[in-house]
Amino acid sequence: KAGVTQTPRYLIKTRGQQVTLSCSPISGHRSVSWYQQTPGQGLQFLFEYFSETQRNKGNFPGRFSGRQFSNSRSEMNVSTLELGDSALYLCASSRNRDAAGELFFGEGSRLTVL
Amino acid sequence: AQRVTQPEKLLSVFKGAPVELKCNYSYSGSPELFWYVQYSRQRLQLLLRHISRESIKGFTADLNKGETSFHLKKPFAQEEDSAMYYCALHGRTGGYQKVTFGTGTKLQVIP
Numbered sequence: 001k002a003g004v005t006q007t008p009r010y011l012i013k014t015r016g017q018q019v020t021l022s023c024s025p026i027s028g029h030r031s032v033s034w035y036q037q038t039p040g041q042g043l044q045f046l047f048e049y050f051s052e053t054q055r056n057k058g059n060f061p062g063r064f065s066g067r068q069f070s071n072s073r074s075e076m077n078v079s080t081l082e083l084g085d086s087a088l089y090l091c092a093s094s095r096n097r098d099a100a101g102e103l104f105f106g107e108g109s110r111l112t113v114l
Numbered sequence: 115a116q117r118v119t120q121p122e123k124l125l126s127v128f129k130g131a132p133v134e135l136k137c138n139y140s141y142s143g144s145p146e147l148f149w150y151v152q153y154s155r156q157r158l159q160l161l162l163r164h165i166s167r168e169s170i171k172g173f174t175a176d177l178n179k180g181e182t183s184f185h186l187k188k189p190f191a192q193e194e195d196s197a198m199y200y201c202a203l204h205g206r207t208g209g210y211q212k213v214t215f216g217t218g219t220k221l222q223v224i225p
Contacts, residue, residue: 042217101204105158
C-alpha cells in the first residue's frame, strides 16, 4: 500500500509569508503527527491529530497550526514565517492511538525561508 | 515530562566490530521505546520496538528500567548499517500522548 505522502517536497518562502504543507497518511491510519527536523535540534514534536481533533501540541508558537480532515489527511500551516522556521517538516501516521509509537514517516517537506 | 538522550552524535566503528548506540530516557510512567533508522536518501523508518523483543537486521535492544536505558546493539557491524539512528519514547500523560525523539546518532561503519 502507498506510504505517507507529503506535498510539496521543497519550497522557498520569504520572511513574513505563510505556508501550508499537506500530508496524506497510509490508508486506514487515523493518527497523524507532525515534526520539525533541524540539524541542531533533531526531531521536535509539533502536534498530533486523531479523528479530526488535535490531541497534543508541542512547544511551538501559535504561528504553527494544523488540522485534520475526515479522510485523515492533514495540513499544517505556518504564518508570518521567520528565518528560523527553515527546516524539514515531517509527517507521520499510525494506525490508531494505541499504536501511536509505531510511526510511518513521509519524506518530508523542506522549507527554506529567505 | 519525557526526555530522550543520545549522548553520541557520531559513532565510527570498523566493519565486523561490535556496535552499541546509547539511549537514556526520562519518563515517570511505563515507557514504550523504539529505535528508528534513516538511511541515506531514505525516509525515517521504524527499526525495532522494545515490546516485541525482536532482532531486526541483527540489531537488538533491551529495556533496562533500573538504568533507564534502551541501548541498541549489534555484534558485528556491516557497511550497510551506516545510517542515522534515533531512539524514541512514546509516553502518555493525562490523556495526552506523544513520541519524543533523541537527537540521533550517526553510525559510520568503516570498511
